[in-house]
Amino acid sequence: MGRILNERTSALKIVVVGTGFVGLPHAAVLAEQGHEVWACDIDPARITAYQSGDAAQIERYVNEPGLAASVAESLGRHLFFSTDLAAAAPGAEVFFMCINTPPNRDGSTDLSYYRSAAETLAGILAGRADGRRVVVVNKSTVPIGTARLLEQILEGAGCRGVGVASNPEFLAQGNAIDGSRRPDRVVVGADREPDFELLRRVYPQFQHHVRIRYLETTPETAESIKYVGNTLLLTYISFWNGVGARISEALPNVRMEDLKLGVTADSRISTWGSYVSNGAGGSCFGKDIQSLIYQLNMTGQSTDLLQAVFNINEYQKTYLIDRAVHEAGFGFNQTTVALLGLAFKKRTNDMRDSAALKAVESLLGRGVRAIRAYDPLAMDEARQRWFNPDQNHLFERISYHDSAEEAMEGADAIFISTDWEEFRGLAPLIRAYAKPPCLVIDGRRMIADYPELTAAGYGYLPVGGPYLPPTQPA
Ligand SMILES: NC(=O)c1ccc[n+]([C@@H]2O[C@H](COP(=O)([O-])OP(=O)(O)OC[C@H]3O[C@@H](n4cnc5c(N)ncnc54)[C@H](O)[C@@H]3O)[C@@H](O)[C@H]2O)c1
Structure with missing residues (x-):
């Protein structure tokens, strides 16, 4: 430079x-x-x-x-x-x-x-x-x-x-x-x-x-631009998670990717945020929308839209775990779950407000025996957050691994929580390291080759799509 x-x-x-x-x-x-x-x-x-x-x-x-x-x-x-x-x-x-x-x-x-x-x-x-x-x-x-x-x-x-x-x-x-x-x-x-x-x-x-x-x-306009910008971005994300994903999950033969392509071809509609996921984390979106809600409430303004956007995003962080129970009939009690991706998004080691934090809370609450955690960059931060069993003795159930392969060994379920590129096309590695009928929960729609998994006896549960049971018995 x-x-x-x-x-x-x-x-x-x-x-x-x-x-x-x-x-x-x-x-x-x-x-x-x-x-x-x-x-x-x-x-x-x-x-x-x-x-x-x-x-x-x-x-x-x-x-x-x-x-x-x-x-x-x-x-x-x-x-x-x-x-x-x-x-x-x-x-x-x-x-x-x-x-x-x-x-x-x-x-x-x-x-x-x-x-x-x-x-x-x-x-x-x-x-x-x-x-x-x-x-x-x-x-x-x-x-x-x-x-x-x-x-x-x-x-x-x-x-x-x-x-x-x-x-x-x-x-x-x-x-x-x-x-x-x-x-x-x-x-x-x-x-x-x-x-x-x-x-x-x-x-x-x-x-x-x-x-x-x-x-x-003016200073006040500049300060407002930041809040309005961030809450609008979260609104796009929550719209696709709360509407696009729901349609594709509930109605047979609605294809998420095609739905997205068809809708965003309209030049008035943003392509940004048209992906579906297990919720947006990071230190800004959740904090900034809550702050704006608080600021507007203080002036007596209605905040219904902002509150709905925030709630949809929070719900999304654990909703795939609920779907695994209700749609795939997966009981998490006493199971081993590989958690792939801990940072709130790819290319950062930042776990602030990451969906993985909520997933861990939910999984431990459902009585899992072990969580085998892996992230390409966030392992140090994860250890700092979870290593202290005094904070929550259940954190003892989390183990830390050097690769996705190692984390998947012996897993009953695999939960992909972050959109790291290395999780794309993971199907052959899943087949090599986790035994069917392991359930693959895809919070980022990373596994395009999922038919390979279901044909080999794995269950596949993606955000923005229906649960696909194994087509071959395990
Ligand atoms: N992280 C993002 O992507 C992002 C994007 C846009 C805006 N912001 C905003 O920018 C601000 C900073 O965010 P961040 O993510 O860099 O936070 P951070 O926690 O990563 O960094 C804050 C730093 O300030 C230091 N600090 C605290 N008190 C201090 C003091 N009295 N004197 C000197 N240093 C002090 C801390 O030690 C820390 O290193 C926040 O208001 C955040 O909302 C963050």
Whole structure:
């Protein structure tokens, strides 16, 4: 990736606060552009890993295609890591807040981490000696109106000449680096021209671009764009799971793939989200729709549609297990289940809100004897989540495996939960490693060659299709 800025004229010193799935790719891509980027985090182990420049260490925290190489390329030249925000701040003109904003139990957003980081930064900026204008920019997904809260925190600390802006992040995990290099839009919400101008200097490559929409608006509109965008995407997913899949499962001879092709040929209808699955996970969709429901409820607005979208998505995460009981007559009690795919989607090690978490809960609740778990990238995270039997003694029933083949050995049922490419065309391996009448539950429609399985005595239960019993007795 060539550096595009002339360092004497255009490059800025930028501080990124929070270096998780959003902050680290953002910092790496800003550094690629030639800015001097300081990426700060309160987690010293994370910062040490990033400072090493070693791919394996970086990927333990954020595993994204191209990320480790981008970090290594800029490290010590354009990209610096620190736990010391106060030491990184002098001379910086733009501060990006990339702090986690998890959900509270009632669906509202827990702003405690964000607020703590904002207060620390406000204290530092209040004490700075130079009078140069700086801007603090929210990249975190935060409730509509949080830019005003930030303004109050900064003013309360006595900051002068510090603007605020909202610049929501739209990256999709698994594609964070490419998505940051070539976003479809950049949205900047601010009140004052100098703050817009600083952001234009951050993103000169996206100005007047033929394909990238660079939108300048109010902070509240920018904050709303993030929520409306994410909830619309989840609406597409829930529509296909709640309508398309149901039709193909219930009515004989309705073919899911053809249904999808026929409907999405209409140029007014999105093809995105027209796949069916065992529900959408990840740290954003569920959290953001719950937060928007909460925010709208607070203003007395109806949220029926959003609530239905959320409920359909949650239901979908365990509904194939219920179907296995009711349609295939599979009793999970005292059985061994191979769980293939733990990350919430392919090409990430992130298990936040993953469908596999709900599946494990449901399977343990149904009395399975053993869950044999495998994921190409998420095994470390899985062990961290489930290794502690003090949390739930039933977690002792989960074992961790190095390959799909190993996980499938001796399984009574196989549950494909993530759309990893290596699970496509798994039929020959299933035949080699799991004995019929093993039930194959396909939460991602990965096995196109399922007739090979049913002919060999396996049951096949896909999302978006009816249960297919073995055609040959086992
Ligand atoms: N993950 C995504 O795909 C995605 C996409 C778009 C937007 N977002 C939003 O971006 C924000 C960040 O998400 P994420 O997935 O990167 O979260 P994350 O949990 O992966 O990273 C957050 C980081 O902030 C650090 N942190 C917390 N308090 C801090 C402080 N006081 N000072 C410095 N660092 C601090 C944490 O140690 C952690 O490394 C959230 O609001 C999220 O909703 C996430």
